[in-house]
Amino acid sequence: MSATLPNGSVLSLATTYGAAIPMTVLTNAAPPVATATAHGLTNGDILEVTSGWLGLDARPARVAGSTTNNFNLEGHDTADTTKYPVGSGLGSVRKVLTWTQISQVMDPATSGGEQRFVNWNYLEDGNASERSKPTNRSAKVLTLKLADDPAQPWNAVLAAADAAGTPRILRLALPGGSFLYYNVYVGFDPEPSLSFNNIMQLTVTLNSAARFIRYAS
Structure with a gap:
């Protein structure tokens, strides 16, 4: 049993990617094994996966068992x-x-992920309470407030990701040594907030393109 704080966590965004490596075989297994001739990947590499399986498509993955x-x-x-x-x-x-x-992250906040339901009645229910059934979950969003600093390299990286409109892998390194990886669409507002006696801040919204994955170390 444990309780932990996020204090000291470090967020990083993928800046550049290698060329797409086609998979000629992908097995049904835990974990799945991919075949790609002379792929050049090594254990620990972080990947963005494109797959015909929706449960795997657009998700981050880490390379293991590389031959x-x-x-x-x-x-x-x-x-x-x-x-x-x-x-x-x-x-x-x-x-x-x-x-x-x-860097210089202030007031991070997460939202979304709530279970949605469809509600209905049958005619013969009369005035009985509605029936309910779960459907899907709302999209998850991570919102960051960054202390305004034009000298930081993330300004150009976030602006480019916003303009591209394509997802980027986001890495969250937790103080305990584990890592969370997301694939997110980046929304970046480079105009700083203005509020008397408060630090000027920029807003970044990170919308999940697929389910995250966590690695213990």
């Missing part, structure tokens, strides 16, 4: 052939080459 032509997508589980039909998961991976730390 000349094969590697594992650590932490993922595609063994369920109903959810992950055999032979339908092929796609490609891109390796994150460089990261830029997002």
Whole structure:
């Protein structure tokens, strides 16, 4: 049993990626094993996955068990052939080459992820209470307030990600040594807030493109 604080966490955004590496085989396993001839990936590399399996598509993954032509997508589980039909998961991976730390973070806040429901009545229910059934969950959003500082390299990186409109891998290094990886769409407002006797701040919104993954170390 434990309780931890996020104090000291470090956020970094993927700045550059390698070329897409096509996968010629992707197995139903935990973890799935990908085949890509002479892929050049090494254990610990962080990838963005593109896959025909929606449960894997656009998700971050870490390389493990790398050999000349094969590697594992650590932490993922595609063994369920109903959810992950055999032979339908092929796609490609891109390796994150460089990261830029997002520093001077103030007042981070998360929202979304709430379970949604559909409510209804049958005619014969009369005045009985509505029936309810779960549907999906709302999109998750991480909002950051950054102390305004034009000298910080993240200004250009966040502006480029906002303009591109394509997701970027976000890494959250926690004080205890574990890592959370997200794939997010970046919204960046470079205009600082103005409030008397308060630090000028910029706003960054990070909308999840796919489910995050956590690695213990």
